[in-house]
Amino acid sequence: PQCAKPDGVFHVTMIPGDGVGPELMRAVKEVFKAADVPVEFDEFHLSEVQNLISEEKLEEVLSSMKSTRVAIKEIGKIHTPMAFKGDLASYEMTLSRRKLDLFANVVHISSLPGYKTRHNNLDLVIIREQTEGEYSSLEHESVSGVIECMKIITREKSRRIAKFAFDFATKKGRSKVTAVHKANIMKLGDGLFLQSCKEVAELYPMIKFETMIIDNCCMQLVQNPYQFDVLVMPNLYGNIIDNLAAGLVGGAGVVPGESYSSDYAVFETGARHPFAQAMGRNIANPTAMLLTSANMLRHLNLEYHSNMISEAVKRVIKLGKVFKKKKKKKKNTKIQVLAALQLLR
């Protein structure tokens, strides 16, 4: 929890990233200025494209985070990751997983009023364990032509994410947590995850607990997403469900998300998708970034400003000032931001 600084301003670490990142961060700053938000940003430009990443730079970011405890960031990568031959872990994973231990990723899947999709009025939360599982980067060629890839599941981390999910559900007044798994096939690995969730569930009798197999879950999400409330799952399934669910409410451009460790909170877009924005680089939609910045303000206990911004964004969407895919990026980002700013005044 953040305490007010002597000059009454909160400091937040900002990492714009590559591609559309800087553009989106600028949008956030403009909106914050118009709304008189008492937040100052400590900016760090970590760019994989421009080779601006080094141990020293990462250390700088870390020490900033140690004092701010809160960050806002955007990936916005534009290069092809396939080009990486050596290092199996990108700076992204190093920073979030190893250094900051951001173990819980939370994505808010909420339908935006006025933005019609096939499934309207959705309100789900996807909680994903993001430090272990399939993303352990442990691969090797055991015999020529045979690759082994390790997926690691531990009781400790499974319990930790389960507890996070139930605490989150309790705090936000949600009624059900569904654990997603494939324990019928991965009996030991996902079996351990499931068992850990069950054990934690017993400590929260007020919250309903259900389990569902990942493939059935995907099918249910496209047929009847209303049966879900909060979902918790290991790393890979989280990646899949985050993106699937984001698609249900309108895509990567409208879904906010954040990552938590026991000490830090990092706010970002929900479907953290290196190519979601890049593919339509001419349609950088600041909605997700603005909504996540509003969530960040709520985290800092700046309720008033948080609501003001999220209401303005939603009203812009409702009034129909949404992006058309063919127009140029700069023009449209500005239009949306200006519209939001106008509503703030």
Place this chain on the structure above:
Amino acid sequence: CETCKQQLGTRTVTMIPGDGIGPEISAAVMKIFDAAKAPIQWEEKNVTAIKGPGGNWIIPPEAKDSMDKNKIGLKGPLSTPIAAGHPSMNLLLRKTFDLYANVRPCVSLEGYKTPYTDVDLVTIRENTEGEYSGIEHVIVDGVVQSIKLITEEASKRVAEFAFEYARNNQRSTVTAVHKANIMRMSDGLFLRKCREVAETFKDIKFTEMYLDTVCLNMVQDPTQFDVLVMPNLYGDILSDLCAGLIGGLGVTPSGNIGTNGVAIFESVHGTAPDIAGKDLANPTALLLSAVMMLRHMGFSQYAMNIETACFDTIRDRKVLTKDLGGNSKCSEFTQEICERVKDM
């Protein structure tokens, strides 16, 4: 058509009715095939696992011999009782016949409305390795390691099948689905093999897409996809996702391709024990799988007739089983299709 029959003769197919609603939907399919005068003779077999001479679980030798002889099988849903001690029946069948590719065409059904219209894609899933190798260890108490295996051979085999399928079924694009940005070596190998095979099929367009991108786009606009090929786990997830788009497992066909010309077509829904024996089941999934089977065997005219009869019945919405939104019994639905197919 008579020419087909003369050229190909009557083929014998191994029929595995399965459990729960299995027997009644299998009977429905056989009735419809009869009405269509399809040149298929059925050999019913039971595949409940028994302990083999070596102490491991096998399917009954009778069933295996039948499949080896006939090469083609049609299977209803099988249940794996939890306390039985033997592994999943589907897994056993897969291993016994080396069923390496699972094919699921997903086509929107006119008359069975879902939020998604115009879906017309095929998921092809590598079915022998990947995350389902079953290799897991407890490293220390509370730490489990599951191993995902990707081999050059299996990746190449399924990629080749995918392109051949695309060619034989007039599909224009094959998309490899992967997560090589995270699993650089394993999915990287899979992707490489797909690229290599693509080089030898210049008449088919080849694209690549990350699994999460596919999910994101699939639920927004499924019409952009044609044939998708991928490793085991992603295939499992995506094929069920796509089934959800068109209405669920009750209307989705599925085929498993093995080595030595073996192919087993099946319905992928459950055994529905709560409605078993009550004449309430929907035979569509099994019927469409049987249609897939006919096409695979070269009986395209019969396949077309039966498929059209089925689609027309659903489109008319007069005689539908409960799960499709109607009030009719399984036998009534079956009868309606029989009538239509007789008229063709």
